[in-house]
Amino acid sequence: MALSEETRARLKTVSTATVATILFKRGLRSQFIQDVQPLRVREESMVGEAFTLRYIPAREDLNGIEVFKDPSHPQRKGVETCPPGAVMVMDSRKDARAASAGSILITRLMVRGVAGVVTDGGFRDAAEIAQLDIPTYHRRPSAPTNLTLNHAIDINVPIGCGDAPVFPGDVILGDGDGVIVIPAAIADEVAAEAVEMTAYEDFATERVRAGQGLPGLYPATDPKNLEAFASWRKEKGR
Numbered sequence: 001m002a003l004s005e006e007t008r009a010r011l012k013t014v015s016t017a018t019v020a021t022i023l024f025k026r027g028l029r030s031q032f033i034q035d036v037q038p039l040r041v042r043e044e045s046m047v048g049e050a051f052t053l054r055y056i057p058a059r060e061d062l063n064g065i066e067v068f069k070d071p072s073h074p075q076r077k078g079v080e081t082c083p084p085g086a087v088m089v090m091d092s093r094k095d096a097r098a099a100s101a102g103s104i105l106i107t108r109l110m111v112r113g114v115a116g117v118v119t120d121g122g123f124r125d126a127a128e129i130a131q132l133d134i135p136t137y138h139r140r141p142s143a144p145t146n147l148t149l150n151h152a153i154d155i156n157v158p159i160g161c162g163d164a165p166v167f168p169g170d171v172i173l174g175d176g177d178g179v180i181v182i183p184a185a186i187a188d189e190v191a192a193e194a195v196e197m198t199a200y201e202d203f204a205t206e207r208v209r210a211g212q213g214l215p216g217l218y219p220a221t222d223p224k225n226l227e228a229f230a231s232w233r234k235e236k237g238r
Helices: 005-011 016-025 065-069 074-081 103-111 126-130 184-209 223-236
Strands: 046-057 087-091 099-101 116-119 136-138 150-155 159-161 164-166 171-175 178-182
Touching: 005 046, 005 171, 005 184, 016 171, 016 178, 016 184, 046 074, 046 159, 074 103, 074 150, 087 159, 087 171, 099 116, 103 126, 116 171, 126 136, 164 178, 178 184, 184 223
Parallel strands: 046 087, 087 116, 116 136
Antiparallel strands: 046 150, 046 171, 159 164, 171 178
16 A cells, blocks of 8 residues: 555654554564664654665675666666655665765665665765755765675565565654654554654653653543643644
């Protein structure tokens, strides 16, 4: 099922932390991509359907620089076919000793309307990429060309990225904390619940800043707090 614009808009207003709790309640505990960070924190969360690229360890006789002359090379084909609005997710085996991509490829993805790029490896030209108008996440900067250690083998297949399973079409959410993977089948319900949960958390934060203690407030076990929350929502238009 394709990601609806309503769900996309909802997810842009919520955090990976909130979604992680919602997925945890559903028994999903391995959806956060480990050890990746944004090259630049953005005001709005990154949201899009996963389009994947899988690397395996490079073999020297297959990874000469001339392979990039082939337009069907999986890395280059992936950059040219990743759909607008999708997030390109790269399985680089958690190895940042060689780059997963550089600024020219990321710029091409940006120009094509891709919603973001994630790798559990590294990017070269990291300072340049950080300034681009596209959310990007990696493990750390890495100057060596990807061919040094990475052999691009396939696109849009199930992968692992930072120990998280990623299936094509899963919904990717990224913010200042990192990136989480929402199974496509439950994306709509997770987004709706996350908006509700975010509203309550904002209310609770206001109460805590005003001096209220946590018991009965967070989590909301006291009906009086739920009544106060209902009034707060009406006042705030949320």
